Every structure is written in C-alpha cells, then in structure tokens.
Amino acid sequence: MLGCQKEDEIHFSIESGNAVKTLKVFAIQAGVEILIDENELEGIQTRSIEGTMTKIDALELMIFETGIVYNRDQETDAIAVSLPQKE
Amino acid sequence: MKKNNFSNPELSNAEGVAAEWVARVECGLSDKESVEFKKWLSASKLHEKAYSEMKWNSEELDRLAGFHAEYDASVDPDLLSRKRLLPRDYNPNMDWRMWGSIAAAVIISVSIFLSWKVGNGDTGVTKDEAVVVERIASLDLEDGSVIQLNREATVDVAYSHKERLVVLKKGEANFKVAKNENRPFVVEVSGVRLRAVGTEFNVRYDERSVDVIVSEGVVAFASVADYAGYESQTNERYLEEKQRVVIGLDEDVSEVDIEVVDEEKLGEELLWQPVLIDFENAPLSKIVAEFNRRNPVNLVIVDDSSDDTRMTSMFWSDNINAFIRLLESNFGIQAKWGEDGTIYLFRK
Structure with missing residues (x-):
C-alpha cells in the first residue's frame, strides 16, 4: 500500500552539527542506548538527515565521510560511537 | 621495601x-x-x-x-x-x-x-561464565498493569474475571497497577494479602519479612487467613503514598507499625529499578559509579588513564553487560572478571 512504513523504519529529523550533540539526538529519535566518545568526537560535524529510514541507515548517513565508526551491541541494540581504535 | x-x-x-x-x-x-x-x-x-x-x-x-x-x-x-x-x-x-x-x-x-x-579472546574464565548481571525483567499484563521483577524474583499471575491475582513467590517486584475498581489487583506474598485499585507499590520478600512501600495511591493489606472472600474485605489496614510497612514472617499483620518514608529514602529503596544513565561529557568514573550504585555489581577502574575517557551516555542502568562490551569495542578499555565478581576495567 502506498505510504506504508516498514516495521523497523523511523522518521528522523536531525540537523547537521557537532557529533556529540547530534548523535545524542539520533539516539533519542531512534530509541536506542548510546555511548559517545567525547574526547574523540568533539568538533566533528555530522550530516543532517530527514526522512523515514532504519536506525542504522540514519546513523550511517549522519557519519558518512566523517571518520566516525560505530559498534552495535547485538544483544541489546545499544550503540557506541568513536573514532577507529588505535592499534 | x-x-x-x-x-x-x-x-x-x-x-x-x-x-x-x-x-x-x-x-x-x-x-x-x-x-x-x-x-x-x-x-x-x-x-x-x-x-x-x-x-x-x-x-x-x-x-x-x-x-x-x-x-x-x-x-x-x-x-x-x-x-x-x-x-x-x-x-x-x-x-x-x-x-x-x-x-x-x-x-x-x-x-x-x-x-x-x-x-586473544580466550580466558580461563570466559565472560559468559563469569559474572553475568541479569537485566531487570518487566511483565506487561493484559489489563495494562506492569510488574518489574528484581533479579531472581518470581511471580505467578492468576487473573480471573473477579480479581487480578499475582503471587510473589520470591524476591522483589514493583507493581504499577492499571485502574479498575471492578476488578481489584491483589498480591499475595507469604500469608499477606495486598489489594490495590490504581497505584504503584514495591514489595520485597525475603526469609525474614515482607516489606511494602507505596509510591503512589493506596494499598490495603491484611493477613490471607483473615480474608473472607471477594465480597468482604475485613481487617484491612491501609498504606498511603510514601508509607511503608515491614511485616515479619511470624508477625501479626494487624499489629505492625506503618512508617512514613521521605523522598530520599524512597529513592534509595527503589534504586534497583532501571533508569537511563544520562550524562554529558562525564568521566568514566562517574558513569561507573552510577552503575555500581544501582546494581549488585562492583566495577573498578584500575588505572588512572582509563578515567581520562569522557563520554556522553544514555544507557539503561541494568544494561551492564552491553556497557562493558561497548567499552571494550570502542573505548580501548578491557574488562577482567575477578574471582569475587569484581569487574576490573583498565586500558588495553
């Protein structure tokens, strides 16, 4: 049917901005738990997103080409965002 | 030396x-x-x-x-x-x-x-065998009431058309009761009968006593032995909001004292209930302290440099295992389980 949402899609409306702030907004809108590395992400700008999509699509669009990485906990869907760990 | x-x-x-x-x-x-x-x-x-x-x-x-x-x-x-x-x-x-x-x-x-x-991902004590802090379970009942069960608590739910009966068999539970005056919500625990209409209350049952605290509304309590049937609520006493009664297992229910509980004490007694740990730009130690406060767990930061980690968190207080997994995956921190259940956190 036209206009039907897939079950796991959510409407997101997040402006571009400081990753530390915008990623928290993402977590609130997505209804997920989140841990954000302040030391690493302060000052990095994420992209704006607008529309209905899955949580992961939304996150990946926001952090595209920023260098930010994320891990999603398989059991609980909680997300951690940071820069890649140094070896 | x-x-x-x-x-x-x-x-x-x-x-x-x-x-x-x-x-x-x-x-x-x-x-x-x-x-x-x-x-x-x-x-x-x-x-x-x-x-x-x-x-x-x-x-x-x-x-x-x-x-x-x-x-x-x-x-x-x-x-x-x-x-x-x-x-x-x-x-x-x-x-x-x-x-x-x-x-x-x-x-x-x-x-x-x-x-x-x-x-290298292998240890004498694997993380799955070591301390696993279970999450708080939440039961959504058909009438809209919700029961939160503290760890290792068990209940039996026996709803009928006349009453909504729950038996607390072990442990501690918090009850948020949907209002229905025609169908009382009843909790039975160790010979004590608690009746609520639309309210929120906490019940802790251990080998010594039944401890009831009312957060909201009114709860009537009496001995199960005194219960005369659906139509007759005799010998009931009433607990109002922010009141508490502790009934020893051999004690006469009709003679126990009711005490008033202040806001701070109420909060302490209900710390086990999950809340969102919501911090911005906080050191790891602050977030860890909050997890420790709300759970039967002891997270210990071993090295000072780990506390240089600052994070924004929005995390359920009972989701400890996921918190540790994500610290390891994204924050350069490793967890090691001590024999006594202490969880040591240190820089990789």
Missing part, C-alpha cells in the same frame, strides 16, 4: 609479595603469620588487588594441570604439578622462601600466559 621474610629482591613489588603470600596461605599460616598477612593486606588497596589476582591465577594452575596447551607459551609441565607447587604433605619447617619464589615465578608466568589468552 620494608624488611620481611621474602628474600628474592626481584620480587619486591606488590605482585611478587602477593604471589608469595598465596603460596603461604595455601599451606596454612601460623597465628603470627596470619597477623603479618592481614597487616600487609590492609596496608594498601594495591595489596588487596594484587593478592586477589594472584590467588585467582594460582587456582587456574589446578585447572591447567589437565590442560593441553595449544599456544606457543613454553611452560614446563612439571611446574604445573600441584604436588610440586603446593605440597600437601608439606614440612612446616621447610624454608618458605624457596617455595614462595618458585610459586611466585610460576604464578607470574601464568599471569602473563593468561593475560595473553584474554587479549
């Missing part, structure tokens, strides 16, 4: 001393040695930690005695022999220094071996 009975100068640090104490304790201490040991243990928290770690590693040696090594670490199989390390027919006059040094050297070697195994 102060003068003591440990002769090996290379083992003058806390770990070395701890390893030697592990060996001595295993074979039994005299009264004088016990005093000396307790004095050393209480002298510094580092000593306690070192001893705990060395003791754990020592006990791993027993397990490794039957273990066929798949790794390159070269361990002399004879050293894994319990008899050699910890002889049960030990001569009490034997020189402790020799046995202590051997045990310390092996224990430290095995510590390195086990640490390497931990770093």
